[in-house]
Amino acid sequence: MQILFVEDNSSYADTLVSVVKDKFSDIAWDVVDNSSSAEILLAEKFYDLVILDLCMPNIPAGLEKSVENGQQLFYTLQRAMPGTPIYILTGSELDSFATSLSRHGERVKLWGAEKEFPTVLYFRKNDTLELVKELSEVYSEIASVNAITINTRGKDIVFAKGQERALKSFVRSMGGTDGVYYPLSGLSGSLVGRVEVRDARLTVIGIFVAKLGLSSKIQKENESYTRHVRLMPMNTFTPLLLSMDKGLKEYSAIFYTLAEGYEETLFEIIRNDPSAAVDVIEKVRFSMERWSAARNVSRVKIGDIRRAKLSDENFEELIAKNQIEDIKDIEEFFVNASVSCTHGDLHGANVLVNQARIPVLIDFGDVGFGYTGLDPITLEMSLIFHPDSVASKVSHEMRSFIDKWPNIDGYCQDNPFGEVIKFCRDWAYDISGDDKSVLAAGYAFAMRQLKYDTVGSDETVALIKRIVESIRATN
Secondary structure, X not given: OEEEEEXXXXXXXXXXXXHHHHHOOOOEEEEEOOHHHHHHHHHHOOOOEEEEEOOEOOOOOOOOOEHHHHHHHHHHHHHHOOOOOEXXXXXXXXXXXXXXXXXXXXXXXXXXXXXXXXXXXXXXXXXXXXXXXXXXXXXHHHHHHHHOEEEOOOOOOOOOHHHHHHHHXXXXXXXXXXXXXXXXXXXXXXXXXXXXXXXXXXXXXXXXXXXXXXXXXXXXXXXXXXXXXXXXXXXXXXXXXXXXXXXXXXXXXXXXXXXXXXOEEHHHHHHHOHHHHHXXXXXXXXXXXXXXXXXXXXXXXXXXXXXXXXXXXHHHHHHHHOOOHHHHHHHHOEEEEEEEEEOOOOOXXXXXXXXXXXXXXXXXXXXXXXXXXXXXXXXXXXXXXXXXHHHOOHHHHHHOOHXXXXXXXXXXXXXXXXXXXXXXXXXXXXXXXXXXXXXXXXXXXXXXXXXXXXXXXXXXXHHHHHHHHHHHHHO
C-alpha cells in the first residue's frame, strides 16, 4: 500500500507515520510539507490513499501557509486520481471551507470490494485513533486486491499500475483469486485481452474481454456502446458487464462478458483456413448490416476520407518525410462516399471466433459515424499491416501482390488469401458509394500505416502511389 502524506508539521507527521507503522509495517509513505512537491509526486507515482493537511506552504520549507494551497491541491488530487480516498486533516472543528469540500466526495466501490468506501473523509488531528481505524479497513482491502495474481502465461505484457489494479479489482469482484490474461490487441495506448477468472482451485469461473486504457478513451467507448453497439443483433457482439473508473489514476477499464469457446481471432482463421474465414467474414458483415443499411451518400473530398484515419498534421509530416508531396493533388478530388455508423477499427484481432465459426465483435472504442467503406477495407488491409499478420507471415505472403492492389482480379490471382480479399473488397464496393471511394479508403488506410514500422515504408509508399495512379486515371 502506498500513501501520500502532505503535512507541514513534521512532529505530527512523524507521530502519525510511527503509529501506523506499528500496526502495518509494510505501508510505504511519501511525506512532503508543501503542495508543489505533492503535485510532482502525483505525476510520478500511483497512490492508494492521500492524507492531506489543508493549511500548508506551496514550496518546500515555505514560511507562508495558506488554506488556498490545500484547496488547490485537493482539486488537483481529484482530477489526477479520481476515486482515490483523500483523508483531510484539521486542527480544530471543521470550518466552512473544509465543509464545502464535502460535496466533492462520494461513496464508491473500490478494489473489487463488496462495500462502498467514502472518497473524502475529515479527521481532527487530536483524534488519530479514528483515522487509524479507517485506515485499517482500507489497508485490509488493498492487501486483498494485491493478493490477486494476474498470469500472462509467459508473455511479456507491461501493465501500468492503474491497468494492473483494474484487472485485479475485477477478478476479485467476480469472486476469483487469480486471472489469466491473453492479449488480443495493444494498439493506440489501450490493452485489449481475454481474461479467464479462476477460483482457488484454478477452475475457470468466468471468461471476459477487458479493455484497459486512458479514461477519456474508455468513456468514449462506454458512450459508443450505449448509443450504437447494443442496437446490433444479439450474439454478434460482446455484452457490456462492468466499467471501472475509480482508484485507477488516469486509467479506466471496461469489461465484457464472453461465452466459452471464443479462443481464436479472425486472423488465426485466415491463416489456417481462408475458405472458412470467408464464411466468418460473411457473418460479420451480416451483423453490421443494421449500421451500414442506414447509410447516406454524400459528395466529399478524398482528403476528408483520409482525415478519418490520419490528421492533417501527421499527413504533412509523413509526405515530407517520405518525399511524396506530388500525391497531394488527389486530396482535392471528389468522390461519392457513404456515411453510417462504423466499427472504426475492424481488423482481424477484433473479431473473436468459436469452434462453430461464429464470430463476435470486440473493442468498440472507435465506434461512431464514419465512412462506411473504411470497415471492410480496414479488415482487408489489416492482412498486410497488422502486427499479428506480420508475425504469422500472412503479411509476407501478401506483399508480393500489393502493387496490383487497385485491380482486384490481378491482386487476387494466385494470392493464397485471394478469396478473403475478394469478399472484403466486394463488401466495400457494395456499401461505399462509388468505386473511387473504395480507392480513397485504401489510400487513407495506407497513408496511416506510414506512422508505423510493421511494414517497410518503401513498400507502403509504393502501394500508396499505385492507388493514387488509379484514382487519377478514374478522375
